Amino acid sequence: MSDRAVWRGAIFSAHLLEVAPPGGRRAAREIVRHHGGAGVCVVRDGRMCLVRQYRVALGRATLEIPAGKVDGQEDPAVCAARELREETGLVADNLEFLARSVGSPGFCDEATSIYIAHGLREGERCLDEGEFADVVWVPLDDVVDAVAAGLIQDSKTIVAALAAKTRNLG
Template identity: 60%
Template sequence: MSEGLDAIRRALEDDPALHERVTGTDFSWTGRIFTVEQVEVELSDGSRSGRDLVLHHGGAGVVAVRDGRVCLVRQYRVALGRMTLEIPAGKVDPEEPRDVCAARELTEETGLVAERVELLVESYGAPGFTNEHTSVYFAHGLSQGEAALDEGEFLNVLWLPVDDVIEAIRLGLIDDAKTVMGLLAARTFGML
């Protein structure tokens, strides 16, 4: 094991001097996809502070590549007020294994069926306020099946050259976090 990995593991060990202990919840709201809580915490020096938290089951996505082209979905995102290009992905159902979610979303959104998916990377996108955890997989052994979009889900499936997609990430044209991290991880690990 490398010295750097040991240092990283030590840096991730528990440190009571940095703990924040939740002492109460001031407000809680539950929606269809996530829960919002305002909590009070006691800091390690004894002082108190407030935290706004968004609790979410998380999601999973899939990098699918065929003949030097990556499968992306094009859809409008209301929160951004614009179109995005993203890898096929969706939210994990309660108790659903993440790899099963990734394979399910790939098929639902694109009709693609993977013989197997392999974990590429995991991320907490904004750990300062949310526990949303995203897992991105690489699809192996693709075959074409039938798409089955969720009610109210509208998107286009595009197959774009891998090198062009990587350049679009560099230029900020593709900026969805799971897509960026999944494609760059696949490139780094020699899968593209």
């Protein structure tokens, strides 16, 4: 197998691979390598904390759990705590690992580590430069209904909402 980077950016890189799948014939594959990310499931008083933000790639606003990209070799739990504080102003005493979500395994290795926040307290919100996000608290049942209706399509948010529901966090 060969792996050649054909483009490198600050967040991801594009690679051309030559692979030998079962059957023995070589084939070319285009993939994206990504540092990954981390997100936080926050439920308080039956409501789930979501962030509404415009996503350029989709051309529309989405509702997602607080999350962001891992910086280099950063521990995903550190990333999750940082993003929770930056996007919502919330600080968690403890983050419990929940799951890893892989959104597009057919062409991208990006994986998002998802945590459940425990022991919340208010801190100072500090969005990144150029970032615009509104914090909304939505009843957990409404979030699960929005997932079922296809209104929430973000994989990390779907994982977090369904896990919160099955764990009776709401």
